[in-house]
Every structure is written in structure tokens, then in C-alpha cells.
Amino acid sequence: MNLAARDAPFLDSLRTLRCAAAVVVHGSALRAAKALHLSQPAVTRAIQKLEHVCGVALFERGGRGMAATVPGRLVSRRTQALLLLLEQGAKAAHALGARHHVALCSAQHFAARVTPSSLQALAAIALCGSEARAATHLQITPATVHRVLEQLQHLVGVHLFHRSTHGTRLTPAGDALLHRVQLAFAELRALHADLAPWRGEVRGELVIGALPLSVSLLLPTAVDAVFRAHPALKIRAVDGTYESLVQQLLRADIDLLLGALRFPPPDGIQQKVLMEDSLAVVAQAGHPVFALPKPGLADLLAHEWVLPLPHSPAESALHRAFAQAGLPPPTSRLYAGSPTLTRAVVLQTGRLALASLAEALGPEAAPLCIVPIPLPQTVRHIGMAWRSEGETAADLTSLLDVLQGTYAAAKPGPKKWLHRSAAITPISMSQSGAGQALSLAYTGAKP
Template identity: 40%
Template sequence: MRTLTPHLKKLRAVRAVAEHGSTARAAASLFLSQPAVARAVRDVEALLDMTLFDRSARGMELTELGQVLDARLKRAFAQLRAADRGVTQLAAGHRLAHHRSESQLETQAGYRHLSILMALDAAGSESRCAEALGISQPAVTQAIAQLEHLAGVRLFHRSARGMRLTEPGDALLRHARLLWFELDSASADLASRVGQLQGRVVIGTLPFSTGLFVPRAVERLLANHPAVNVTIVDGTYETLLHRLRHAELDMVIGALRQPPPADDLHQEPLFDDELAVVVRQGHPLQGRMLRGLADLVHASWILPMPNTPAQSAFERAFHSDGLSPPTSGLQVNSPALTQALLMESDRVVLMSPRQISREVKAGLLALLPVTVRMTTRAIGLTTRTDYLPSPGVAFLLDALRDTAADLG
């Protein structure tokens, strides 16, 4: 699959020709020569091995494949337009002395500027950034200075300990990563149109809420489209949402929040999940006549993490029985560690039976026959509100919906 991000300048020319219908008018809009624009279009067509425009005496019109690419280019360059607005709104305290036009990032920020911005954020210092990219430190300094001039604001706080993004810098970084996502998706879109479903899918999963339905959906995707690369990461809700907003994830799967966390995120429920009391096989409480949670108030609980749907469900369960929920105990955010602790102790936990169905069938864990009320959680997807999935992600989304429906 062809990588488009290094060709940002040439892609601007393609977008301008699509908008204006000729290389001459596109050149005028970009303040470039007509031959330079025509050459840029030919270079992108050669890179993709595709004809993007039908040429005639009346001008240039997008082919079907050209329309596919241009749809993503519109979304990509809209990110730089949004970055122009965003850094202006956040400029207080970071503004540089010179005057800037309102569209300098959209029209002039290049691949080198944005790739060094991303690398410097990751490295934390210009020297480490230069080493990681295999370029000189003065080249890093120059690129960031040029980008700050285009943005009209300081993008980094500089100190003896290194460099960290200012608020406008973080906004620009977010839009740069979203731009990268759109260009990578453009490559995947074009490949799918010629019968090659490729690309990358990155899924963030929340603990204690995905069970087997995510692995089943992923296997369905890979069985049908083995050229797609899938990465699954876990983490806390706040960490995964940050990565989702910065286009490092395609989706977050897990227990949904009510109310939804922000206007720029969309939640899609897939199924409702309930919790049960789980212990190791052979636990002393097995076989006892339990009246309910009242008999478990003083048990050794593994507690859910604070400010999570699991904690809300845990508290609702005890309150619905007129009890105060246990507050002292062990808090664990890892399903694997929770299961290991259960196996090695007499602790109890409130978990989804779907999460440990195999362990129950294998005789390793058991569900206590205790009625637990008010623990329903909605499990589903969180994506960016304006998200347009690549073909690989679209297939996975359908597979997740189908697999969730199979759960009944």
C-alpha cells in the first residue's frame, strides 16, 4: 500500500486541480507555475499507478478513483484548516510578535514540519528527536521555528528538562495526526477499489468488558482479509480517549459512559452486560446457602477501579439490597491479574460471566448463586464523531455488530 503522507505538497496540487478543474487555475490559487502543478499531479498518478483525472480541452475532471482520493484529501486538508482556527483560539499567552494570515498552516505546512512535530513530541528534546529521525539537530530547530512562524504561536515549552507541547501545540499535533489518518485511509480506500483490502486497524479495549466478542470479530476480519494489520491495545479510559482523539486508535471498545464524555465522540451500544459474583473453584463459599450480598459484605473483595461503570454497578448492586458497598480492599485494573488473584486466594469479585466463560467451563472459576441486581452496563463502541472508517475498519465494525448480536 502506497504511503501518501510524504507527498503532502503534491497532494495539495491534486486537491487544487480537483477544485478548479485545470492546472492553470490550480497554479494561480497555489501561487505556483502551471508546469509545477501538472508535474505534481503526474507524480501522484505515477506513485499510485492510477489515472486520477480525465483530461480534455475543457479541463480536467476526476476519474472514479480520483473522486475516492479527493474525498479523503478534502477531509485531510480540513484538519489543517481546523488547526489554523484552533491555534488562533488558544493563542493567549503563546502568541508570537509577527502577524500571520489565517490560512498559513493549511497552505504552507509540509510533511517535514508535521513529521518533526510528531517526533519531537515523542522524543521530548531536539537532540533525541534528531537522533531518532537521523537528521541534524539544527534541522529540527529550523523546522519547528518555521512551523511556529506559520502557526503564529509557541508550540513548545522549553526548559532544561526538555520540551513539551503548549496547548496550541497539542491542538496542532492532534490535527496533524488526524491528517495523517485521512491520508493513510486514502491509500486503503484506493486499494480496496482495486480488490485489495489492506490497511491498519487499531483497537483500544477497556478492561473487564470485551470478553470473547472482540477476538471473534477480529478473527472474522482476518479470515476474510488477511492483508489487514490489526493492533489491539488496552489502557485506562482517559488514556484510550486521548489516543482516540489524536487518531492513534480507530475505536475504543468497552463499557460506555453516561452521559457521553464529549461532543466530539460518538458512542454506539452493542449489547447489555450484567455482573455476577465470581470465585475460584473450591472456594469456601461454594455450597453454602447465601441469602444475597448481605452475606458477602465482609468478604475479601477485589474492588473495581474508581470512576468506572464497573464501580457504579458494584455500588448499585449493594445499594439495591439496602447495603453499604465495601470500600476497603484490593483494586485491580487487569483481568488477567484479577483471575490470578482469584485462583490463589479466597477473594471474590464482581465480573461479567462472559469475561470468564472459558475459565468456568474449565473448572477453574465459579459463579456464586447470589442474586445481584442493578448491574447492567452497556458495552459498545466509541469513535470520533466525524470519523470515516477505512474499508478494513468498516468490515470490523460490521463484524463487531454481528458478533454482539449473536450474544443475544
Template identity: 35%
Template sequence: MTPSLRHLRVFLAVLDRRSITAAARACHVSQPAASQAMARLEAEAGMALIHHGRDGSGPTEAGALFGRRVRRALGRLDLSLAGVAPRLVLTATRAQLQALIAVRDAQNFTRAAQRLGLAQPTVHRAVSQLESEAARPLFLRSGKRMEPTRAAQLLADAARLCFSELEQASAELADLAGREAGQIVIGAMPLSRSSVLPRVVADYRAKRPRIPLRIMDGPYDDLLSGLRRGEIDLLIGALRQPVPVPDVVQERLFTDDLVLVARPGHPLVTGRPDVAALARFPWIVPRADTPARAQFDHALDRLGGAAVTRPAMIECGSAVLMRELLTLSDHIGCISRLQASAEIALGALARLDVALPDTARAIGVTTRADWLPTAAQAQFMDSLRRLAAVPRPGA
């Protein structure tokens, strides 16, 4: 469903006033126009959203479900629209806001038009109409780039969250009708990609074989930004302490720690090497901007690493690259116990008998504080919570 914002406002007015005629008056449109808006919405939904009869126009089960999502979507959007210019609450259209998001992301009208599959003048006109209604510029030209103002940034974020909520509304209606719709977008940090996520996805696929899953990786800050903008539904991986921003919540699923690994047959695999022995070999360690690296540095100091020359280090965020380097050389790797568990169980890597103090860390899921999952998303969360507690072989 891609309903117009005006039709959605009429729908909410019908729910509030239990009458299409009263809703038309409240929205300053004619009664035929309000009836046409409701007919269009119900046609897109493929089901009745209100009861059509002399006793009023109360919501059906589908209408109540849809109405809850629409209120959340428009409530978030209208607050931002009013912050730019109160008039935009009445005049801004879906097409204009989609153009705003595209230009904000691309910082160029031509690239924004390409992303939307529209002509460049069409996108330029849509943004110009928003600026005209707002009586202020939303972008400032800087060379060939269009720099969004703070107002444009906030409005684009609110619009994206609104559209994400409306997509979830459509998915819930489809689920109610026995159809699969929508998707789940997962931000996956390294540990989850190699340990937790494969089992959860396999389990979920057996229950919901037709729901598209999109798994995104990247730096934590990028994934967190995507989550907050509504592009990502949930993040799985190491939790941050304290919580990085107030509009997200973290749920701990289990605890992991760091271990040292090497190839089978490495000179340090047998016995209990001290830090001086470890320092004679090159290392592969987490990147400097990660919690795991901070824990590793702290643990090495606790073991007496400050008293010896630090070993040569390769910073690496890829478990696959680390594994290949370890099998080809005498490097020592520092990695999550769970990430290494499958390789250790298969005999591809061996764990060194060295305890790294104070490296326990909480692993879990991060979501928006106001996130309301669909039935399909809630089922994925159930699989995640259940399987995250099951230990893997070799862990």
C-alpha cells in the same frame, strides 16, 4: 503514499477547476509545476486520478475517492493552521508538522529526533521554521522539557488527524486496486479483550487475512485521547453516560451486568449467601475509577452492605490475575458476566447465587463523530455488530 501538502492542494484545485492550467493559477505555481505535482501524485497512487484529455481534467473513480479524503484532511488541518497564523496554510510542510507532533509528544528535541529517525538539528530547524512563520513561540522551555503552548497542542492534534485521514485515503486507493493496505487500530477495554474481540478478530481474519490489526489497551482516558487524536480508530467496551466529549459518538451493541464468582468448592458456592456471609471473605473488585466499581459499590449498598463491615478488597483490572487469585484462595470476585462466561463454562470458576441490583450497563463501540471508515474498517464494524449480538456459552 506520503504526498506533500502542496501537491495535495494542487490536486484539489485541479478537481475544482477541471484544468491543470487553471489550478496552477489558483495555487500561484507554474503550469509545469502543477503538471509535475499531478504526475508525482499519480505515480505514488499507482493509478490515474484525473482524466487527461482536451475535454478537461475531471476525476477518475480513484480521484473522486481520493479527493473526498484529501478535502477532509486538509479542511481539518487548514482550520487549525489559520488559527495559529493564516500564512501557515500556504507555507507549512508535512515534515514541519511531523516534527511538531514528535516534539509535542516527546517534549524534548533529542527524543523527538530519535522517534523520527532524524538528526536533532533537523527537527529543531523544522519547528523553528514553523515558529518563524507563525511569529510566535509554539514551545516554552521548562528545565529540560519543551512545554507545548495551547496553539501547538491544537495544531499537533489537527495535523495527526490530517495524516490519519491521508493514510485512510491511501488504503482506499489500494482497496480499489485489489490490494490490502492500511491498518485498523482498536482500543480495547477489559471486557472486549476477553469476550467480544477474540471472536470478531477471528471472523475478520478469515475475510481480510492481510490487513494489520493493532489492539491497544490502557486506561479509558488514555484510549479516548488516542481516539480523538486519530491514533485509534475505535474503542470497544463499556459506554460512558453521558457521552464524555462532544466529538465522539457511542453505539450500543449489547447489555452486560456484574456477577460474583469464586473457585469451585468455595464455601459460598452452594446456597444463596447474604451480604453478611459475603463479608466474611476477602474480595477482588474493579478499580475505583471505573463504572463497574461504582456499580458494585451501589449494588452492595442496595444489598445491605452499609450495615456490615466492608470486606478486605483487592482492586484489580486484570481478569487473568483475578482468575488466578480466585483459584488459589477463598476470595470472591466481582466481574462482568461476559468476562466470566468462558471460565464458568470450563468449570474454572463458579458463579455465586447473588443478584447484584442495578448493574446492567451498555457495552458498545465509540468512534470520532466525523469518522469515515474505509471499506476494510467498515467490514470490521459489520463483524463487530453481528457477533456482539451472539451470546457466549456460560453467559
């Protein structure tokens, strides 16, 4: 998924947002007009138009000027952050790009003059790879896309695009500008979320990047709680590897990452641990390992595996468990990061695999069976991560609070999980010996 596929609310109001931010800074439409080189009536009309779009009053008018309301200050903060990101984008492009013409505009001039259509075209060309496909995506003509991109390139003053018979791609300078534009779009979405409560609602769309293993434990419950509190909010969940989701998070393609965390977190990311979860070896009912009187890790090396993705926390935990037993890790030609695919491979081919212990204890895990070998070395920190730059939007703040509360309320202690494991019969598979496996696997794990 790319940011161009996501909404950028208020982008068409970029000019009026600049006016509103200037009025907040200067305290009156007259002084803001002088700073922006506009007429006072033009600034006044811009503010009225923006208030209509936002659906709330942004200023209180008086004899001494215009005082920003709380929503007005929210608009100003988000707009100032957006303009700063556009300035940073221009500076980054200047540092990396070959000059398009002799004179370079200042970064401040770029942020003050760039148009919504130019920013939309930049995001669309990065998504689509050609001016023709970008035109279809934006529902305009290819000639218009070409003209707008040339205007953008001329305004920045460096080459942003490389055109060939295969299409149009961004230069390093274009990529640097695009990154800041994507973050600027995220500020617009955050502004939309910030203003919604002042209209008596919380709306918008959040995109969650979910890592495999453990995320399904409490995320559905948390999402359901958010929906009950905010019926107009939309949530989209996508999956992927940690590396790909972190890049999407930094580009503002997603708003939140959930799953096994890395330490220390990457630059630009803040994170919070919600719970700890161990891993367990799982197999289909009737697997030969259940016929052994007391299986150990060495016995697992004789069987085929579907292994976690390379360099993932699950793979590291598996290697650590075997290394502490003085054994080499299992080898395989098959790797999977999808729990659904891993489950299907285990059930259809008889391979062994790793699974979240807490998920394996749930009734939906049937007919998978836990192999009776404790893996206390496989504790992982499950939590959430989001961008550290900028102010968290109201809708994301609500989701973060609900997630933290949901995990805190359901955080298991050993006795609670032991009781739960004994009560669940669908995965006990007593006829295959997995009932004993379940309790043994649990008691050796660290919740």
C-alpha cells in the same frame, strides 16, 4: 501509545495532494496552477507523481480539462478535510499562543505552506520530549529538528515550544496545533484505506482500544473474520481505562473503542450498543462462601475483594446492587482493571471479584467459580465507539460491519445461555458447590 508511533501514509506527498485537490476544484491543471501560484507543468508533474504513488488513475484527461475519477474524488475529499484540520490547528494556536513575531499568517496560508517535515517534527517532539530524542526517532540530526521546529513556529506566528534543561515541551498553543495535526494524520491513513479497494485490496492498520470485561466474548471471532476477508489488514489491540482510551480515540491514536459504554457519549464520539452483559461475583474453588446454604450479598462483605477501578461502570453496578439491598458496598485497598490480573488475584489470594457473566460461563474461565448470588442490577451496555468527526475509512467501516454482524449473530437469548451454562462442565466445580452457583447466578441475570 502516541500517534507519532503510527504511520502517516502520503505525508511526503502533501504538496502533490494539494495540487490534486486544486485540480478537482478548478477542473484543469491550468486553473489549478493559477490558484496555487505554480506553473502548469509543475501541477501536471505533481498529479502524475501522485497517481504513481496511489497506484490508481485520479483523473480522466480530455479536451475540456481534467475530470476526477472516483479515487480522485476520494483524494480530494480527504485532502480538503486534512487542510481544514490544519487551518483549525493554526486558528487554535493563534487563540492560545503568545506571538512569536509581529505578523500572524492566516490559517489558510499555514495549511498551504506547512511542510511534512515540520508536522513530523511536531509529532516527534511531543512523543520524545527533547530534540535529541526526536532526532533519533526521525533518524535525522538534532540541528535539523531544531531548524524545522523554528520554521514551524515562525510560520504559525506564535510560541509552540517551551525549552528547558529538561527538554522541550509543547505550550498550550502547541498542544492545540498537535491535536489537529494528529487528526490530519488520521485522514491520511483513512485515504490509504480508501484507495486500497481500488487496487484490489484492503490494507492498513487499525488500532482497537479494549476495555476490561466482555470484550473478549466476540472480538477474537470478529477480528478473525476480518482477516479472512482482508488478508493485508493489520489490527493492533491495546487496553486501558475508559478515560485514557477516549482521549486516545479523540487524538486519533486509536481508531475504535470496545467495551462498556457511557451515556451520553463524550463530545466528538459516536457509539453503538452491540449487546448487554451482566456481572457475576467469582471466587476460587473451595472458597468459604460456597459452604453457606444460601449466601446473600451481606455475606460477601465479610470477605476480601479485588474491586473494579473507581468510577468504572463495573464499580457503579456493584454499588447499585448493594445499595438496592440496603447494604454498603464492599471496601478494599486493591483495585484492578485488568481481567488477567483480577483472575490471578482471585486464584492466588482467595479474594472475591466481579467478572462478566458471559465470560464466566465460558470454558476458559475455569477454575473460577460463580458465587450463587444473582446480580440483576448490573446490566451494562457493551458496544463500540469511534470518532464522529470526518468520514469513516474503508478498513474501519469493514471492521464495524463485521463486529455488528458477529454480535448480532451471537446475541444470546435467555434459553440459549441457560442451555450453554448447563452444558459447560469445566467451571461447574460440582465438588465445591459451584455447579449450583452457576445456574443460580445465571437465572438471576439479564442477558
